[in-house]
Amino acid sequence: xxxxxxxxxxxxxxxxxxxxxxxxxxxxxxxxxxxxxxxxxxxxxxxxxxxxxxxxxxxxxxxxxxxxxxxxxxxxxxxxxxxxxxxxxxxxxxxxxxxxxxxxxxxxxxxxxxxxxxxxxxxxxxxxxxxxxxxxxxxxxxxxxxxxxxxxxxxxxxxxxxxxxxxxxxxxxxxxxxxxxxxxxxxxxxxxxxxxxxxxxxxxxxxxxxxxxxxxxxxxxxxxxxxxxxxxxxxxxxxxxxxxxxxxxxxxxxxxxxxxxxxxxxxxxxxxxxxxxxxxxxxxxxxxxxxxxxxxxxxxxxxxxxxxxxxxxxxxxxxxxxxxxxxxxxxxxxxxxxxxxxxxxxxxxxxxxxxxxxxxxxxxxxxxxxxxxxxxxxxxxxxxxxxxxxxxxxxxxxxxxxxxxxxxxxxxxxxxxxxxxxxxxxxxxxxxxxxxxxxxxxxxxxxxxxxxxxxxxxxxxxxxxxxxxxxxxxxxxxxxxxxxxxxxxxxxxxxxxxxxxxxxxx
Ligand SMILES: C[S@@+](CC[C@H](N)C(=O)[O-])C[C@H]1O[C@@H](n2cnc3c(N)ncnc32)[C@H](O)[C@@H]1O
Ligand SMILES: [Zn+2]
Numbered sequence: 001x002x003x004x005x006x007x008x009x010x011x012x013x014x015x016x017x018x019x020x021x022x023x024x025x026x027x028x029x030x031x032x033x034x035x036x037x038x039x040x041x042x043x044x045x046x047x048x049x050x051x052x053x054x055x056x057x058x059x060x061x062x063x064x065x066x067x068x069x070x071x072x073x074x075x076x077x078x079x080x081x082x083x084x085x086x087x088x089x090x091x092x093x094x095x096x097x098x099x100x101x102x103x104x105x106x107x108x109x110x111x112x113x114x115x116x117x118x119x120x121x122x123x124x125x126x127x128x129x130x131x132x133x134x135x136x137x138x139x140x141x142x143x144x145x146x147x148x149x150x151x152x153x154x155x156x157x158x159x160x161x162x163x164x165x166x167x168x169x170x171x172x173x174x175x176x177x178x179x180x181x182x183x184x185x186x187x188x189x190x191x192x193x194x195x196x197x198x199x200x201x202x203x204x205x206x207x208x209x210x211x212x213x214x215x216x217x218x219x220x221x222x223x224x225x226x227x228x229x230x231x232x233x234x235x236x237x238x239x240x241x242x243x244x245x246x247x248x249x250x251x252x253x254x255x256x257x258x259x260x261x262x263x264x265x266x267x268x269x270x271x272x273x274x275x276x277x278x279x280x281x282x283x284x285x286x287x288x289x290x291x292x293x294x295x296x297x298x299x300x301x302x303x304x305x306x307x308x309x310x311x312x313x314x315x316x317x318x319x320x321x322x323x324x325x326x327x328x329x330x331x332x333x334x335x336x337x338x339x340x341x342x343x344x345x346x347x348x349x350x351x352x353x354x355x356x357x358x359x360x361x362x363x364x365x366x367x368x369x370x371x372x373x374x375x376x377x378x379x380x381x382x383x384x385x386x387x388x389x390x391x392x393x394x395x396x397x398x399x400x401x402x403x404x405x406x407x408x409x410x411x412x413x414x415x416x417x418x419x420x421x422x423x424x425x426x427x428x429x430x431x432x433x434x435x436x437x438x439x440x441x442x443x444x445x446x447x448x449x450x451x452x453x454x455x456x457x458x459x460x461x462x463x464x465x466x467x468x469x470x471x472x473x474x475x476x477x478x479x480x481x482x483x484x485x486x487x488x489x490x491x492x493x494x495x496x497x498x499x500x501x502x503x504x505x506x
Pocket of ligand 1: 015016017018035036037327329330331332353354355356357358359360374375376377
């Protein structure tokens with residue numbers, strides 16, 4: 001059941017996104033775009049004179065990133081993912097396993113917060129895309145894979161002794177079967193050469209092509225209106241019948257631009273007359289039948305493809321354009337707009353948990369979507385506010401007349417508190433305890449001894465100190481001994497200790 005979001009729109013969090021994601025209600029986000037560090041073995045720092053000065057992050061991973069509790073959590077919540085990471089460790093090495101662990105604990109939360117009809121785009125490059133595809137398959141289900149979008153991020157790159165690397169990848173997954181898809185919102189306008197090819201004829205109004213006004217005769221009997229001659233064209237004799245559009249986009253275009261009320265003209269021959277009077281019929285050479293003039297002006301563009309060249313194919317921002325903030329890994333607003341338009345509707349909630357200089361937030365705001373951004377660097381909030389004032393044209397000193405006058409992002413650094421869980425009710429904690437007791441088959445979750453309820457104590461799976469809620473989904477029952485051994489450590493640690501003491505058999 002999708003819940004209301006416990007975070008207001010236009011919030012930017014500065015902090016580790018793991019803690020913040022853990023505090024967001026389940027199934028309340030419509031679209032997630034994430035552009036995490038790529039495991040590129042680089043350090044990114046913004047130039048000192050830029051808006052983003054001070055912003056710096058390392059993209060270097062080691063086994064230290066494989067925090068034991070994260071591995072535990074992955075093993076517990078998604079065993080297939082756990083095995084996949086171990087496989088990556090063998091196939092590629094420890095750094096990749098560390099990176100995938102870092103990503104997986106966070107992606108587990110993103111999967112949880114996404115609505116059943118939501119979508120997610122994971123932006124990465126070829127350093128890890130093939131391993132991340134596996135992670136996403138394990139997490140979202142291979143059947144929910146939609147696209148691998150390739151974005152040409154530069155025109156050329158000098159890479160010694162190999163082909164220049166100029167591509168990024170965006171792994172696009174749905175959370176379930178009913179994801180939103182707005183094909184019409186993301187068509188790519190034809191360029192001049194394509195238009196000339198598609199619309200080769202010309203009249204005073206402009207470029208057009210002649211499209212068929214007839215269809216195959218099949219079993220139509222002579223005598224019905226669609227078989228009768230018009231202006232001497234006996235199309236029935238040519239094995240055709242009239243087919244004159246009355247509905248659809250082009251009929252609307254005709255009504256709007258040339259023939260008011262066109263779609264209400266019932267008779268086929270009346271429609272033909274009206275079209276002819278308006279100069280919309282293309283009369284052919286002898287022996288052929290007439291066609292409808294379709295103007296280039298009404299062209300709806302080409303369907304968007306999974307190779308992104310336009311409108312987003314650039315990274316070398318012109319400094320004059322006002323878009324570049326100095327954030328080293330900044331993405332173009334046009335790229336984000338394309339994604340947001342395709343996979344969300346106005347009013348939907350967009351989340352970017354690695355938002356950097358908040359490109360996704362700006363694009364969402366421009367398109368009338370709600371948004372939440374998260375970045376570990378405190379500079380992100382200031383950069384967002386500055387660029388928003390510029391790119392969304394918000395006056396610096398509150399001008400009430402201005403449509404953006406009350407625009408103000410909410411900047412937070414503490415994780416939110418979920419309010420979508422049945423909290424352990426102080427009035428009757430016993431009932432929750434009984435529920436857990438039944439679900440654990442009356443056993444301690446650590447030593448697996450069957451014990452009476454009153455000697456079991458409540459343990460938080462994600463410790464409260466790390467934002468774990470007092471909610472039934474985050475609780476388990478343990479005997480006093482196990483609880484004392486475990487403390488704030490992982491289940492893995494507890495099990496190891498119990499093995500060592502001979503309490504648990506191997
Ligand atoms: C590739 S950049 C994102 C750039 C962004 N798409 C834009 O257009 O500006 C990755 C960002 O992730 C942030 N980051 C790294 N680890 C993080 C974490 N654990 N939680 C939140 N943000 C993190 C970095 O500070 C960096 O800004
Ligand atoms: Zn025990």
